[in-house]
Every structure is written in structure tokens, then in C-alpha cells.
Amino acid sequence: MANEKIERVRQILQGKGLDVILFFSSENLLYLSGYTGGEGILGIAEDEVWLFVDFRYFEIAQEEARDCEVRLLKKGLKEVREFLRERNFKKIGLEAKAITLFEFEQLHDPAFDFMPLSKELEALRVKKTPEEIRLIKKAVEVAENAFKEILKVVKPGIREIEIAIELEYQIKRKGSESLPFQVIVLSGERTSLPHGVPSEKVIKEGELLLFDFGARIGGYASDETRTVFLGEVEPELKRIYEIVRKAQQNALKVIKAGLSFKEVDEAARKLIEDAGYGNFFGHGTGHGVGLAVHEYPSLSPDSEGELEEGMVITVEPGIYLPQKGGVRIEDLILVKKDGVEILTKLDHHIQI
Structure with a gap:
């Protein structure tokens, strides 16, 4: 499997006329070599593959890395620069979204012609293998079992941060x-913060609770959101909950291989806009999930591309009313030729 992945990188190498491509993200280091240490640089050339790590990771890299030569870095990225120069490499592709300006400056050499690569590399991991899907399903199962434990202890009088800590523990x-990612637990008016941080706020009867959580198995992540009613909530919050639920169902009904990313987003967004809440849905309808919890593709009004069979994506419309409250429902799905397989299994309507 690793050889096949590296060969796909080499197709990019040849198509772009490059001598070598350098990878920096922990996700691609794991995906392409099996190395879990996180820090390092993977170089793939026409006939060779190298993993550069410092002393802290050298032993584990030697144990884990497949189909590559592990090289010990003693002088950091300047040593990689010298290595590339010795190999007489001129045209060098860079994993653009994972290299910092500081790292680029250390690699820079007048003799090199750098090419930033983004979409080309994102496409490497977009279609999941049966084994990757199995690991994601297991991550979903772990996260949902933990969430079920939390529902047993949630009650008025507990702080958001207490619930978040317990959920992370479970x-x-x-x-x-x-x-x-850091678990999100929000209550009351704070549920209008799409990616808010759990606080010292005490949860109260009659409030919404928003949980965004996931697990990681074999390197692969899950991602799921549920909005919970703590007792009876006010009518407008019930109304926006139903709108979000229907918007998500609209998107799920149309998803299949070949549908554009924009069309998925439109299926959910139009219903929210028609209900008068379009200005309160400010993020995309979904994103890819795999080794990274947010990866290609993005499902938003300006996204380019089409769904492919084997993609794993979220579908997560939301409505967020400042100082009042918000609702998001997020499920993880596998794109099929003629529809979807919903990987997340928790009920949508949860009332405590």
C-alpha cells in the first residue's frame, strides 16, 4: 500500500517536472511512510525516498517508517538544504499548507526553483480505502460510546468545562x-459560537447544549456534533433546530458521486435562507475527514470540484443567533456511487 501511495506522488513529480517533493505535515508523513512521530520531513524523488528526523524521533522512525531511508538531522533544515544541493536537485515541490515561512527561509537557496503544491497533494488522501473506512468507523464508535456516558451525568448546575473534561476522559x-480536536461543550446563549471554547458557565434548565467531539483510531479521526435540549427550550430555538435538521436531510438526500461541492452546500443553505436565517449560517456545509479532522474537500458556496465515491465528509449545517443560541447537527458520511452511508449513529433529537 505504501508503495502505491508513493507511486502516486511520483506521478505528480513527473507531471510537474520536479526533482523532489518535500512533505512536512504529520498526516502525510504517516500516510506515506507509516511514521507516527509527527515531526520530520519526507522527501520523495524519482528513485529514492528519505525521512529526515532529529535525535528525538530517530529510533521510532527507524522502527516504523516503510519504504524509505531514515536520516538523522543534526543541524535542522539547513542540513536538508545541503542534502538537496549535493543531489543536484533544482526543481523542488513543497507541501505548501504545511511549511512555515521560517522553514522556507532555512531551505531557501538561489539554486533551487521551488513550486508550492496544494490541491495536487490534497487529492492523495481524498478517497478512502476499506481499511481507512474501518478505522474511521471505529473512531466514530469510540466517540459515540463516550458521549452516551456523558448523557448519563449531564444535569443543571454543572459547568461546561466539567462536562468537556469528562467527555475527553471518556x-x-x-x-x-x-x-x-478540543472537545466543544457550550450551553445557552454560548451555543451561538460555532467553535466556542468550554467555559466556567453553569448549564441551566431550558437551555440548548452543543457538543462537538471526535476520537482517533489508527491515526484516523471522527467528527460529530449534537445539539441537546436540557428540558423545554423556547419556541424559536426549537424552530431553528427543525430548520437545521431539515437542511441537513436535504443535503443527505442529494449527495452521491459526481455531485459538485457547491450543490451539496446549496441543498442545505437554500432551505436555511428561505426560512430567513441565511445570515446566521456563516460556514460551509461540510469538509473531508481522515488523518486530519479538517481536510479536502470543503463543501461551501465557492468550492470547486465534485464528490467521488470513497470520500468521507461531514454534513453540518447550522444556525447561530448571537446572544440567543445556536444549533448545529453534524454527521460523518461515506460517499457512495448512488448515495451515502451515514457513519455516525447517534439519534439527532436528544432531550435530557
């Missing part, structure tokens, strides 16, 4: 290797 206790 996710790890159930088997997650790490947290793919």
Missing part, C-alpha cells in the same frame, strides 16, 4: 489514541 478511556 473518549480516551474508550480507546481513542488522542483527541483529534
Whole structure:
């Protein structure tokens, strides 16, 4: 499998007329070599592959990295620059979204012709193999089992941060290797913050609770959001909940291989706009999930591209009313030739 992945990189190499492509993200280091250390640089050329790591990661890289030569860095990126110069490489592709300006300055050499690569590399991981899908499904199962434990203890009088800490603990206790992102637990008017941070706020009867959470298995992430009713909530919040639910169902009904990213977003967004809440839905309808919790594609009004069979994406419309409250429902789905397989299994309507 690793050889096949590297060969796909070499097709990009040849198509762009490059001598070597350098990867910097932990996700691509894992995907292309099996190395889990996170920090390092992977170089793929026509006939050779190298993984550069410093002393802290050298032993584990030697144990884990497949189909590549592991090289010990003693002088940082300047040493990589010298290595490339010795190989007489001129045209060098860079994983543009993962290299910092500082790192680029250390690599820079007048003899090199750098080419930033983004979409070309994003496409490498977009279609999931059966094994990748199995790992994502397991991550979903772990996260949902943890969430079910949390629902047993949620009650008025508990702080958001207490619930978040317990949820994170349960996710790890159930088997997650790490947290793919910081758990979001928001209540009341704070649910209008799409990516708010759990606070000292005490939750109250009659409020909405918003949970955004996931797990990681074999490097692969899950991502799911549920909006929970703590008792009876006011009519407008019930109304926007139903609008979001229907918007998500609209999107799920149309999704299949070949549909444009824009069309998925439009299927959810139009219903929200027609209900008069378009100005309160300010993010895309979904995104890809895999080794990174946010990866290609993005499902938004200006996204370019089409769904492919084997993509794993979120569908997560929302409405956020400042100082009042917000609703988001997020499911993880597998794109099929003629529809979807919904990977997340929790009920949508949850009332405590």
C-alpha cells in the first residue's frame, strides 16, 4: 500500500517536472511512510525516498517508517538544504499548507526553483480505502460510546468545562489514541459560537447544549456534533433546530458521486435562507475527514470540484443567533456511487 501511495506522488513529480517533493505535515508523513512521530520531513524523488528526523524521533522512525531511508538531522533544515544541493536537485515541490515561512527561509537557496503544491497533494488522501473506512468507523464508535456516558451525568448546575473534561476522559478511556480536536461543550446563549471554547458557565434548565467531539483510531479521526435540549427550550430555538435538521436531510438526500461541492452546500443553505436565517449560517456545509479532522474537500458556496465515491465528509449545517443560541447537527458520511452511508449513529433529537 505504501508503495502505491508513493507511486502516486511520483506521478505528480513527473507531471510537474520536479526533482523532489518535500512533505512536512504529520498526516502525510504517516500516510506515506507509516511514521507516527509527527515531526520530520519526507522527501520523495524519482528513485529514492528519505525521512529526515532529529535525535528525538530517530529510533521510532527507524522502527516504523516503510519504504524509505531514515536520516538523522543534526543541524535542522539547513542540513536538508545541503542534502538537496549535493543531489543536484533544482526543481523542488513543497507541501505548501504545511511549511512555515521560517522553514522556507532555512531551505531557501538561489539554486533551487521551488513550486508550492496544494490541491495536487490534497487529492492523495481524498478517497478512502476499506481499511481507512474501518478505522474511521471505529473512531466514530469510540466517540459515540463516550458521549452516551456523558448523557448519563449531564444535569443543571454543572459547568461546561466539567462536562468537556469528562467527555475527553471518556473518549480516551474508550480507546481513542488522542483527541483529534478540543472537545466543544457550550450551553445557552454560548451555543451561538460555532467553535466556542468550554467555559466556567453553569448549564441551566431550558437551555440548548452543543457538543462537538471526535476520537482517533489508527491515526484516523471522527467528527460529530449534537445539539441537546436540557428540558423545554423556547419556541424559536426549537424552530431553528427543525430548520437545521431539515437542511441537513436535504443535503443527505442529494449527495452521491459526481455531485459538485457547491450543490451539496446549496441543498442545505437554500432551505436555511428561505426560512430567513441565511445570515446566521456563516460556514460551509461540510469538509473531508481522515488523518486530519479538517481536510479536502470543503463543501461551501465557492468550492470547486465534485464528490467521488470513497470520500468521507461531514454534513453540518447550522444556525447561530448571537446572544440567543445556536444549533448545529453534524454527521460523518461515506460517499457512495448512488448515495451515502451515514457513519455516525447517534439519534439527532436528544432531550435530557
